[in-house]
C-alpha cells in the first residue's frame with residue numbers, strides 16, 4: 001500500500017508487538033529503516049551511522065579513528081536533549097543527529113552494534129555502485145566491463161545494480177583487469193579486495209582470514225581518494241566486529257524481509273482474493289485474514 005515509511009508509522013507497527021520486550025532479537029533492515037527505528041537522521045546527516053558517532057565521512061575520513069558506540073540510552077538522551085532545546089532539525093548535529101526516542105525496547109546500555117545487523121545486500125549494492133561510478137569518472141571505457149558480463153551499462157546511469165549483477169561483477173574482476181588502462185588498476189585492486197570481503201563475510205560461512213581481507217580492502221579503498229560513504233564505513237568499521245561476535249552476515253540478511261513485500265502481495269493478498277482497496281468496509285478484516293494465512297505457512 002502507499003503508506004510512507006516514517007517514524008510515526010513504524011511506531012504504530014512496533015507498538016503492536018506485545019512480547020518485544022522479552023525477546024532476544026536482531027534488526028535486519030536497510031539503513032533507512034534502521035535510522036527511523038533508532039530515531040536518528042538519515043545517511044546525509046552529520047552523524048549518520050546507526051552504530052557509532054562517526055562524524056568525518058567523506059573524502060577526509062580517517063578509517064583508523066575509533067568512535068563512541070551508540071547505545072539505546074545514548075540515543076534516547078540525545079533525542080530528549082534535542083527536543084528540550086527546541087532546536088530545528090538542521091541543528092540536530094549538536095545532538096549527534098538524534099531526533100526521536102528509539103522505538104526498540106531492551107537494556108538501555110546495550111550497544112546498537114549488538115542488535116543491528118550490517119545489511120549485506122544494500123551494503124554490497126551501495127559499495128559496488130559507488131566504486132563503479134567513480135571509476136567511470138576517471139575512465140570512459142568502464143562500461144566495456146559491463147558489456148563483457150552481458151549487463152546493460154545504460155540501465156545503470158542511476159539507481160543501484162541488482163544483487164545478482166553485483167555478484168557477477170565481483171566474480172569477474174579478472175575481466176576488468178584485462179581491459180583496464182594503468183591508471184585504473186587501483187580500481188581493479190579495490191574490486192578484487194571487496195570481492196574477497198563479500199566472499200568471506202557476506203555468505204553463510206565466515207571464512208578464515210576475513211579480518212585481513214577487510215584490512216586490505218580498507219587500504220585499497222583509501223588509496224582511491226574518493227569519498228567514504230555510510231555503506232563503505234559499515235564495511236570498514238562494523239562488519240569485522242559483528243562477524244567476530246555473531247558469525248557471517250548471510251544468516252541475518254535483510255533479503256528475506258525485502259522479498260517478503262512482493263511475496264505477501266503476490267502469493268497471499270492477490271492470489272487468495274483477499275485484496276480490498278483502502279477505505280473498503282472489509283479492508284481491516286481481509287488484511288488480518290491475509291496476514292494469518294501468510295504467516296501460518298511461513299513460520
Ligand SMILES: [Zn+2]
Nearest residue numbers: 049051052054
Ligand atoms: Zn559507525
